[in-house]
Amino acid sequence: MIARILSAAALLAASPVLFADAITGEVQKQATNYTAIVMFVIFIAFTMGITKWAAKRNTSTSDYYTAGGSITGFQNGMAIAGDFMSAASFLGISALVYTSGYDGLIYSIGFLVGWPLILFMIAERLRNLGKFTFSDVASYRLGQTQIRLLSAFGSLIVVAFYLIAQMVGAGKLIQLLFGLDYMVAVVLVGVLMVMYVLFGGMLATTWVQIIKAILLLSGASFMAFMVMKHVGFDFGELFAQAVSIHSKGMAIMSPGGLVSDPISAISLGLALMFGTAGLPHILMRFFTVSDAKEARKSVFYATGFIGYFYILTFIIGFGAILLVSTNPAFKDAAGAVVGGTNMVAIHLASAVGGNLFLGFISAVAFATILAVVAGLTLAGASAVSHDLYACVIKQGKAKEEEEMRVTKITTLALGVVAILLGVIFEKQNIAFMVGLAFSIAASCNFPVLLLSMYWKDLTTRGALFGGALGLIVALVLTILSPTVWVDVLGNAQAIFPYKYPALFSMIAAFAGIWIFSITDKSKSAAAERELFLPQFIRSQTGLGATGAVAH
């Protein structure tokens, strides 16, 4: 038992990732890497060409938010996978595998299993009911003003925390990979992401994501292939060698301290599974395909690509134990990995493919960040312009040009805000932020969205109070939890003992929605229940759903 606690403590100290989607901790700036910079410039030039091509086709709000519904299921699956395969998850999960082996696999499984549920429960109904954002669906038969306010607020909070984590991660990563200044890196990411979104809209954002996903999957496949070649394509041999080299020995082949008590374990599992189903930039992707058929296919392809990617990171992590931890070239004088354990995948790239391949992987890692922040920005901008401006302020009577103008202003503003947040949070501990984003998505966006599609008796009052309750509980419990109360605020003892709030905040949300809905006897509530039938039929059959826009 004591050994287990010790190993848990060691893991927490050694692991750079509490939530494997944020790059945290100190990094040292590396020497300027010109190969990587040249490759990255090629990527930028190419994607800017795509943005220019996309800009010509962006003539309506539908083009701008959803690429006119013209993306195929396969392309969308690739783009969804791209949204999920962030630089932080590539480097973070392979680093987690490197330091503690099996725990990395546990982590990635949590991120993956949400996808089948999204397919079975929400994908086709979402596509049949919605137009641009998931708020379209949540507010379909409920009070537009209240529900759009709630879900736009939920979206923006999720986007903000996710964006901070990505921006800070980007700054640190670019210091490591390219040897550029933190400030330069953050400004560069901010400017480029605004250009993609501002001019290219969803079409360019999707294609940038697809290209990056292909590059990342090819690069990671090559690395995993070289690792397997090194051990004669024998997994037994790979694990046996890793066990004999790793300081923890056989312990890397079984669960370590990542998931310590059942409550935290279930809570983390819930946040990962259902948080995915509440992320606005992911949900938005379901409106870029022409119909429910393609929406389903996109989840199938996305699950395949993401699953394959996690298996690759697992092999890469083990490969790094074999090829990086034993090579003095990647160690500093004290025997630690140069640049921190987040760098093991990058070092492995150099070990198996030389300097040119190292440059390639570094450029891909940067491209990955750009593509992910561009998707987030688009989701944030559409929450402001479509939900808040067009539907709440203008009551659905906004002219298309006006809505587009607001989108563009919001995109610019989000770019500035993202850069500022990146600068403000440079030295802060941001490990909790992606976790918080998932918890809020699981406790506010997801319950409202799910019940709006499934539960006839849901009313505006129930959705509003329950959703707000879930959001507040998730936020407050995260602040009181060890990840913020102790690690960030420096208190000795956490008030809320568990690391992840989702178990409690999701129960609060669902209970709140239920109680405030069934006790709602107002006239509007009765009308909302009446409207369930046409909504139900549309969600089941696609009758009246928005289709693809012909060009």
Next chain:
Amino acid sequence: MHENIYQRIQENPRFKELVAKRGRFAWLLSAVILAAYFAFILLIAFNPGLLGIPLREGSATTWGIPLGVGIIILSFVLTGVYVQRANGEFDRITQEILKEAQQ
């Protein structure tokens, strides 16, 4: 006219059949993946040693590896199974119902 279409679809026995069939299928598959994942998580929380047992005497590969990778593959296979049936059988019935209703 619109009210009418909704009414007609709702009263169509084939629509009821579609909703029931698809609902059952979706819940069944959801239950499978939820059960597999939470069984895995609870095993880790309560009895992590079990996943650390070697596949064979003296081998470094433990039971955790095929189980973990198995859940990844299961996720992919289940989505494939659902898409296969939904895009085939269910969509065919849906089209028929819509056609009948619009006549």
